Amino acid sequence: VAKYRAYEGKTVEVPYRGSVLGTAQDILGGVRSCCTYVGAGKLKELSRRTTFIRVSQQLNEIFTPNTVQN
Numbered sequence: 001v002a003k004y005r006a007y008e009g010k011t012v013e014v015p016y017r018g019s020v021l022g023t024a025q026d027i028l029g030g031v032r033s034c035c036t037y038v039g040a041g042k043l044k045e046l047s048r049r050t051t052f053i054r055v056s057q058q059l060n061e062i063f064t065p066n067t068v069q070n
Contacts, residue, residue, distance in 0.1 A: 031043070038049040 035041070035043065035046055038046065040046045040049045
């Protein structure tokens with residue numbers, strides 16, 4: 001992460017598992033599905049058709065053994 005950017009969440013180092021293309025396509029598919037559920041024809045409409053709720057103090061232990069920095 002560049003010096004002028006803040007870390008968000010937990011920073012971990014994971015073993016190489018191949019191209020990031022598949023992961024990016026999975027994320028895009030999830031966003032498309034979400035837009036379909038809420039009736040948003042465009043990504044810009046998503047915030048108008050939903051209520052976002054901030055959740056804190058959640059712990060995902062799946063990356064705990066690989067933690068580099070909190």
